[in-house]
Amino acid sequence: MHVVIIGAYGSAGVAVADGLVDHVGGEIDRLTLVDDGEPGGGLCILRGCMPSKEVLSAAAHRYQARTDHRLDGPAHEMDLDSIVDTKDDHVLGFAEHRRGHVHDLAERSGVEFVHATARLDGADRVELFEDGPDGEPTRALDADYVAVCTGSTVNVPDLPGVDDVDYMDSADVLDATDLPDSGVVMGFGYVGLEMVPYLAEAGVDLTVIEHDDRPLDDAPPAFGDEILECYREEFGVEILTNTDEKRLEPTDDGGVRLTCEEAGVGERVVEAEELFLFTGRRPNVDGLGLESAGIDAQPGFVEDTMQAADAETLFFPGDVNGKEPLLHIAKEQGQLAAENVLAHARGEALESYEFTPHRVMFTAAGVYPYVRVGHTAETAREALDDPIVTRRLAADDGVFKTKDAPRGLAELVVARDGTVVGYQGLHYHADVMAKTMQVIVEMGLDAREIPDRAFHPTTPEILDGLLRDATDELD
Numbered sequence: 001m002h003v004v005i006i007g008a009y010g011s012a013g014v015a016v017a018d019g020l021v022d023h024v025g026g027e028i029d030r031l032t033l034v035d036d037g038e039p040g041g042g043l044c045i046l047r048g049c050m051p052s053k054e055v056l057s058a059a060a061h062r063y064q065a066r067t068d069h070r071l072d073g074p075a076h077e078m079d080l081d082s083i084v085d086t087k088d089d090h091v092l093g094f095a096e097h098r099r100g101h102v103h104d105l106a107e108r109s110g111v112e113f114v115h116a117t118a119r120l121d122g123a124d125r126v127e128l129f130e131d132g133p134d135g136e137p138t139r140a141l142d143a144d145y146v147a148v149c150t151g152s153t154v155n156v157p158d159l160p161g162v163d164d165v166d167y168m169d170s171a172d173v174l175d176a177t178d179l180p181d182s183g184v185v186m187g188f189g190y191v192g193l194e195m196v197p198y199l200a201e202a203g204v205d206l207t208v209i210e211h212d213d214r215p216l217d218d219a220p221p222a223f224g225d226e227i228l229e230c231y232r233e234e235f236g237v238e239i240l241t242n243t244d245e246k247r248l249e250p251t252d253d254g255g256v257r258l259t260c261e262e263a264g265v266g267e268r269v270v271e272a273e274e275l276f277l278f279t280g281r282r283p284n285v286d287g288l289g290l291e292s293a294g295i296d297a298q299p300g301f302v303e304d305t306m307q308a309a310d311a312e313t314l315f316f317p318g319d320v321n322g323k324e325p326l327l328h329i330a331k332e333q334g335q336l337a338a339e340n341v342l343a344h345a346r347g348e349a350l351e352s353y354e355f356t357p358h359r360v361m362f363t364a365a366g367v368y369p370y371v372r373v374g375h376t377a378e379t380a381r382e383a384l385d386d387p388i389v390t391r392r393l394a395a396d397d398g399v400f401k402t403k404d405a406p407r408g409l410a411e412l413v414v415a416r417d418g419t420v421v422g423y424q425g426l427h428y429h430a431d432v433m434a435k436t437m438q439v440i441v442e443m444g445l446d447a448r449e450i451p452d453r454a455f456h457p458t459t460p461e462i463l464d465g466l467l468r469d470a471t472d473e474l475d
């Protein structure tokens with residue numbers, strides 16, 4: 001049996017390879033790892049969560065120093081050259097480690113790594129373009145199974161004039177050592193919520209377009225309202241809510257003009273030096289030849305088993321399937337894809353990916369991150385009978401005041417039998433509590449049996465308060 005992994009440097013690709021490599025020489029005769037990355041290392045390492053957290057940390061330090069009334073003197077300026085140099089140095093080290101791991105796998109008997117662009121020629125044949133995708137194929141591989149792990153790419157909206165203006169996406173921002181004085185932001189989801197405070201701390205005067213009443217679509221309104229208030233008050237960002245983009249055009253001085261429609265106001269025109277395009281990501285399937293395998297990459301083209309709905313020997317774990325574009329999910333889906341390739345070859349039933357929502361957004365420069373684990377109050381009320389919902393403001397816990405980080409709130413959702421089924425936090429250190437809450441939710445622990453044992457003054461005390469409130473209601 002021959003298995004080919006396209007996108008072997010990425011998080012999903014590495015997970016598939018790790019799951020299959022020990023079966024080479026047994027159930028698998030050959031394992032071919034293909035990637036055209038230069039230098040290679042995967043989206044998260046090179047252009048995603050790793051470099052973004054690097055630059056956000058600089059913004060966080062500036063924000064906290066700037067807003068701390070106990071400190072005297074003017075705020076430090078962001079040294080973009082130093083920020084980018086440090087980011088590049090760290091990222092190249094992370095990427096080198098990832099490449100080294102992949103190449104170590106290729107040292108095993110029966111495993112090969114090929115630096116090439118891959119394209120499907122039917123469901124059981126992969127063409128390799130070692131001189132670039134515009135040339136002729138240099139090799140062709142017959143494959144029993146193919147794992148496509150090509151990740152995602154920037155989603156450019158179909159908006160009149162978008163092709164007539166220059167814009168910066170998140171990758172451009174991460175590499176920028178010079179930024180404009182003003183910008184208009186399209187896209188206020190994961191990417192926009194993280195990049196906007198960084199740009200603001202770097203001195204860019206921003207106007208953000210938000211289609212709805214507030215950001216954080218799947219969170220209770222109180223969380224989105226807190227984000228709006230924080231970004232407006234703490235970072236000086238203008239956010240136009242209930243506003244839709246209509247058209248873009250360049251200005252005479254090289255900037256951008258965005259015409260939009262604001263609910264209750266009418267047409268509104270925003271001009272800025274730069275357009276920041278943070279409109280999400282889409283599966284990176286262009287040029288893969290999926291049509292040759294009878295696949296139309298529309299929503300739902302991949303089953304929860306990671307198997308293509310219309311081609312049983314093709315698997316699509318990670319961002320490429322468009323389900324949940326998050327690093328840890330890509331790894332979990334890659335592991336499952338490896339298991340299901342083996343199961344399918346044995347004639348066994350395939351397992352579906354069981355997803356307990358667990359995500360972190362490093363909002364407010366990571367000082368006030370947003371976390372969701374499991375149910376929200378709304379989803380719990382749809383699935384459970386009369387769940388208990390407790391909520392606390394960070395300002396009500398003195399520990400956050402001692403850390404000079406009093407903003408935010410947290411919410412706990414508990415079933416009537418005591419099982420903790422969900423947590424949301426938008427507060428200082430919410431990100432470091434995510435793992436604890438994931439363990440609690442996924443193990444189905446009873447709120448009454450979780451030790452009340454935070455040592456003062458520590459920010460996890462907010463969890464103790466939520467659990468005490470829920471236990472009081474249970475009792």
